[in-house]
Amino acid sequence: MTQTTAAPAPSASKQNLVLSLRGITKRFGAVQALTDVDLDVHEGEVVALVGDNGAGKSTLVKVMAGVHPQDEGTITFDGKPARIGTPAESRDLGIATVFQDLALCDNLDVVANLFLGHEKTSAGTLDEVAMEKRSWDLLRQLSAKIPSVRIPIASLSGGQRQTVAIARSLLGDPKVVILDEPTAALGVAQTAEVLNLVERLRDRGHGVILISHNMADVQAVADRVVVLRLGRNNGDFAVADTSYEDIIAAITGATDNAVTKRATARASQPEASALPGHVSVAKTDAPEGETR
């Protein structure tokens, strides 16, 4: 707990806390996927959730999205305790989740996909004009580069699809947007496009949880990095004053591995003062690692 209170960026702590998870635990049979995980998201803050494969990122996302409710732990939303049992409850609460596969219908056009399941109607028929107008407003706000909203999704690039999926998640005016690996399959330019979009979400005051394997992306847009390792919190860093190596060390657990511990101990002896961040991680991390 000490690391969470110490780490948040000064800018974030001023803003309202929107979503707060405490002591989240989730078991699948004999597997303890999440143990005592904490997570805070403030308004207008981008929190990167990182961790190795199997660290529990996806499970935590599913807890927040209502796909798998937690076994233990509390969720507080907007200061009030909340129960997220189904995807609909999550959405109603104001949490929008964009899963990695985007869940778009290739054969439908952009407008149809944006309003899928929530179409506007007038006199029993689809109100295409109102939907198209709203689509343009929304896409303009996001400065989305989509040439036409009347072309099927299949003809859009990966970045544009991601944009459509994110824009769709904003239609319900959520407070928190969860993006699951939004840049995983994208090229350089498209990744930049999506990162711009993430910044625009922050500017609009949404809390953003960004799951990513790409440290460059994380450092480019995130305010805070929350590291999960083997289902536990393993560090909470303010991006501004944390180095790439620190985060990697927390992800891989390089600091609680016997071999690397010896190696770092030997290496840090002559240059301990040169790597203050590194050492502090090793310290905060050690008790967590040993209690396991």
Next chain:
Amino acid sequence: MSTTTPQKENIGAVAADLQDERLLQSQGFGGRVKAELGRLRGGDLGSLPVVVGLIVIWIVFQSLNSNFLSPGNLVNLLLQSAAVGTISVGIVLVLLLGEIDLSVGSVSGVSAAMLAVGFVNHGWPIAVAIVAAIAAGAVIGLFYGLLYTRFGVPSFVITLAGLLGFLGLQLWILGADGSINIPFDSWFVRFCQQMFLTPVASYIIAAAATVVYVLASLARRNQRAKAGLSAQSFVEIGVRAGLALVVACVAIAYLNSGEGRTQGRGIGYMVVLFVAIVVLMNLVLRRTRWGRSVFAVGGNVEAARRAGIKVNRVFISVFVLCSSLAAVGGLLAAGRIANANQSSGTGDTNLNAIAAAVIGGTSLFGGRGSAYSALLGILVIQSISSGLNLLNLDSSVRYMITGAVLLLAVIIDSVSRRSRKSAGRG
């Protein structure tokens, strides 16, 4: 600064959906025509191949037998199309979901048998017999839908079982008689056989339909213009409406013309019913939430489910509609020959209905198609069948040629799917 100001002025003049500089601007009617040509080159063929195919088929058969395009033969062709065409509308719905119903022939046979036994043998009022037969179709569809959604059995297998099972039910209903004649003087048989629109009524309906189309287009145009979106040009609306009216009037005049054996009787009530079903189904598919959800489920079931669409309800409702339309088709077929027998709905009914939907341009892969494909496709199938009949060709040849046309249609579907992919049109 100096570079941004002219751009801003530009934006004010251009509709909200045409501002992107990468969009190839297609202004006015000429631009619209050019855009359509580009769409075709990109593999988004729409109904073009089937219309071209239909014209080719008509030219070939007319050159082989001058009676083929006579008003009398075309009137018969339309009447023959109505029953299987109605079944085919249901098939379009199932194909849009990426599923299939192989039992529509048997279901149509069951409904024909129920009509004949109820009306003739048990003396039910004809309306009751008709409603009972359609309700039976709906129940069969509900049964399929529940099996599909509860147990996840592929629709191919469920309906293959239904194909046999309901053929048995049909034989059981007909009992020992095997063949029941429906009286010629009953209202229903006259509706299917002898009732035709008068020429005047035909013209009035065509004109009214054109007026409705123009008014609806103008209303949509105004609404879009008010919302700052691009709108159809007046020229385009006028040209479309004018073309449709001219084609309809020429067709009506031709179908009512001729003398002696080739005299055309005009447009039958049954044909009007079929076309009305097609137009209505097209509206429902394009303009309602239910229709949108059918396309969504056909495109990506998981996405539709996550978007909050009640996917199981969509599946069940489509199976119910498909079987109900099959029942209606069975009734029309029975009414047309004033008879229900053990071979009603057997033979090529099934495959013709499915082939019509595919030939008309509804994709077998789901999510792509239109109610109009049932209309166009059944015209192709019936034209081939009627032309081969006129040539006194054996049914063996007829089956082979219909099979070849179906194969061609499926190949066109697959190839255009591939070229759509490469042209980025999904």
